Amino acid sequence: MAVESRELRxxxxxxxxxxxxxxxxxxxxxHGATVNSFTAVSLDPPLVGVALSRRxxxxxxxxxxxxxxxxxCRRQDDxxxxxxxxxxxxxxxxxxxxxxxAGALAYLTCVPWRSYDGGDHVVYLGEVTGFxxxxxxxxxxxxxxxxxxxxxxxxxxxxGSLDNxxxxxxxxxxxxxxx
Ligand SMILES: Cc1cc2nc3c(=O)[nH]c(=O)nc-3n(C[C@H](O)[C@H](O)[C@H](O)COP(=O)(O)OP(=O)(O)OC[C@H]3O[C@@H](n4cnc5c(N)ncnc54)[C@H](O)[C@@H]3O)c2cc1C
Numbered sequence: 001m002a003v004e005s006r007e008l009r010x011x012x013x014x015x016x017x018x019x020x021x022x023x024x025x026x027x028x029x030x031h032g033a034t035v036n037s038f039t040a041v042s043l044d045p046p047l048v049g050v051a052l053s054r055r056x057x058x059x060x061x062x063x064x065x066x067x068x069x070x071x072x073c074r075r076q077d078d079x080x081x082x083x084x085x086x087x088x089x090x091x092x093x094x095x096x097x098x099x100x101x102a103g104a105l106a107y108l109t110c111v112p113w114r115s116y117d118g119g120d121h122v123v124y125l126g127e128v129t130g131f132x133x134x135x136x137x138x139x140x141x142x143x144x145x146x147x148x149x150x151x152x153x154x155x156x157x158x159x160g161s162l163d164n165x166x167x168x169x170x171x172x173x174x175x176x177x178x179x
Contacts, residue, residue, distance in 0.1 A: 016142040021070045021083045022050055023099040026061040030099045032092075033058040034084035036141050037121075038069055046128040047113055051121040062124050064112050068099045069126075071106040074137040077146040106133035 017036040024031055035058075037051040048069060052059035072080055079101060081088045093102040100107050110126025117123075140147040163170040 010143075013143040016140055016147070019072045019076075019080045019139045019141050019146070020050075021072065021079060021101055021104075022052075022058060022062075022067055023070060023101065024058065024061050024065050024067040025099065026057060030094065031058065031061055032070075032083045032099075032101070034080045034082075035069075038071075041125060045113075047125050048108055048110060048128060049123055049125045051118050051123045053121050055120075059122050062112075062122075063115070066109070066111050067124075067126055069108040069110065070101045070104040071108075071133075072101075072139040073103060073105045074139050074148050076101075076103065076139055080139060080141075080146065104134075105136050105138055107131060 018038070020035050020038045021032045022035045022038070033052070033056055035050050035052070037049075039049050041047040041049045050062075050067075050069070052062060078088045079092070082092070094100065095102050107130075108126075108128050109130040110128055113125040113127045115122055115124045138149055140149055
């Protein structure tokens with residue numbers, strides 16, 4: 001089946017994500033790009049990943065370079081647009097002496113770990129060397145638009161699986177033939 005890019009993008013847009021700006025040094029100056037392909041990868045070693053279009057400047061700058069993931073808060077949709085190529089802020093506010101954007105929800109600083117061919121993107125894994133989180137409401141991207149997070153279904157935190165090698169496997173569910 002031939003995959004039509006526009007339809008694939010529409011389908012992928014149903015996966016709601018947070019929004020980050022990945023910053024690094026580019027030609028000696030701080031540089032940033034809006035990225036929602038950010039994902040947690042591993043705790044030991046601590047790894048995170050981002051996928052960057054080969055056409056982006058950031059893709060070139062990240063080759064073998066340290067980077068910072070700035071997790072945006074709800075009020076930073078203007079920064080998300082700005083770092084996606086729609087200039088919308090007069091002056092970007094940085095935490096002095098860093099490549100961190102002032103007011104972000106969380107920061108992860110990374111050194112390069114590996115990079116992988118991802119078709120028209122490159123997947124960069126970074127080893128986390130430092131992080132900070134400040135709480136607050138995240139910015140959400142869903143079906144091509146910025147959103148606020150809705151109300152939780154359940155206030156109890158997720159406490160992990162009860163079906164794993166540490167606590168023992170649950171009995172296999174009985175399977176029924178479709179009627
Ligand atoms: C919600 C969302 C998620 C996205 N996720 C991804 C993704 O996962 N992967 C991906 O490849 N693309 C993603 N994009 C697209 C990506 O953000 C744009 O293609 C962007 O332009 C990156 O291009 P670039 O690296 O060439 O950066 P540039 O085009 O060079 O920079 C992007 C913008 O940021 C401004 N800027 C950069 N550095 C500074 C600075 N120091 N001070 C002030 N302004 C600065 C530039 O002027 C420019 O307007 C996403 C876009 C959106 C809206």
